[in-house]
Amino acid sequence: MKTLLLKLEPIIWFMFGQGIMIGTMLLTGWILVLGILMPLGIVDPTQLNYVRAQQLFTTSLLGIPIAQLLLAALVVLPLWKGAHHVRSLLIDMGGGERDGIVGTVLYLIASVGSVMGIAAVASI
Amino acid sequence: MAGPAHPEAMAPPTPGRTRTAPPQMPSTWWSAPRIRTYLLFDATGVIYFLVGFLAIKIVGQLADGPIAWQAQMKALENPLYIAFHVLALASVIFVAVRFFRLFPKAQPPSIGPAKPPPGPVIHAGLYVVWLGLTALISLALAGVIL
Numbered sequence: 474m475k476t477l478l479l480k481l482e483p484i485i486w487f488m489f490g491q492g493i494m495i496g497t498m499l500l501t502g503w504i505l506v507l508g509i510l511m512p513l514g515i516v517d518p519t520q521l522n523y524v525r526a527q528q529l530f531t532t533s534l535l536g537i538p539i540a541q542l543l544l545a546a547l548v549v550l551p552l553w554k555g556a557h558h559v560r561s562l563l564i565d566m567g568g569g570e571r572d573g574i575v576g577t578v579l580y581l582i583a584s585v586g587s588v589m590g591i592a593a594v595a596s597i
Numbered sequence: 598m599a600g601p602a603h604p605e606a607m608a609p610p611t612p613g614r615t616r617t618a619p620p621q622m623p624s625t626w627w628s629a630p631r632i633r634t635y636l637l638f639d640a641t642g643v644i645y646f647l648v649g650f651l652a653i654k655i656v657g658q659l660a661d662g663p664i665a666w667q668a669q670m671k672a673l674e675n676p677l678y679i680a681f682h683v684l685a686l687a688s689v690i691f692v693a694v695r696f697f698r699l700f701p702k703a704q705p706p707s708i709g710p711a712k713p714p715p716g717p718v719i720h721a722g723l724y725v726v727w728l729g730l731t732a733l734i735s736l737a738l739a740g741v742i743l
Binding site for chain 1 (some may be wrong): 606607619622636638639640641642644645646647648649650652653655656657659660662663666667670673674675678679681682683685686689690692693696700726727730731732733734735737738739740743
């Protein structure tokens with residue numbers, strides 16, 4: 474397990490790096506509007522009714538489905554930041570002996586979540 | 598108090614030439630602000646995990662049709678969801694501020710013949726992109742643009 478994680482380390486670190494950088498940049502506006510301002514009624518929730526949400530999240534630019542690509546990044550990348558930092562936290566809290574299995578499980582969860590996220594975005 | 602971190606937790610399978618002191622969590626970690634902040638930075642991973650899976654659920658509801666979408670939007674009005682999102686917003690801002698401060702220090706002195714811009718320029722650039730993207734996404738979601 475540990476050897477496999479070390480072999481996959483470049484991929485894991487790449488996804489973690491993108492999660493912490495791009496994931497954070499994309500999540501801020503999403504959380505602010507969809508998670509706080511709309512539920513509180515500060516922003517009119519009808520601005521994101523089903524028809525408009527469909528249009529917004531399938532916006533293309535020069536034939537590139539830019540909105541779906543951004544949405545896929547928004548749902549997938551935070552999972553990798555989460556997996557790697559939770560692993561790191563558990564090591565620091567004394568879980569080094571179980572790191573091989575814990576790390577594998579965390580990255581598996583992130584991988585499965587990534588497939589689920591991409592499938593959800595593709596099905597819009 | 599948890600036990601000390603395993604010294605070989607992040608080590609390569611074969612030992613290198615350089616010997617380093619095994620990392621150990623001091624028993625007074627809770628009273629050390631730097632370690633506390635470092636652990637808090639790691640702990641935001643839990644929030645990112647939850648936010649990611651919640652975002653997948655929200656997008657999935659959009660794919661399931663108008664009734665599912667409306668029900669999801671209504672569910673987000675639950676105070677527990679709002680409280681979680683306030684915590685999540687605090688987490689992403691904390692991560693951004695800390696990571697953007699560390700990022701310039703982690704740059705190599707040069708990549709081939711090219712040298713990275715000065716640290717303050719990288720730092721400012723990250724804030725411009727972050728705030729610009731946040732404004733763009735917020736305005737698009739709120740129906741002001743697009």
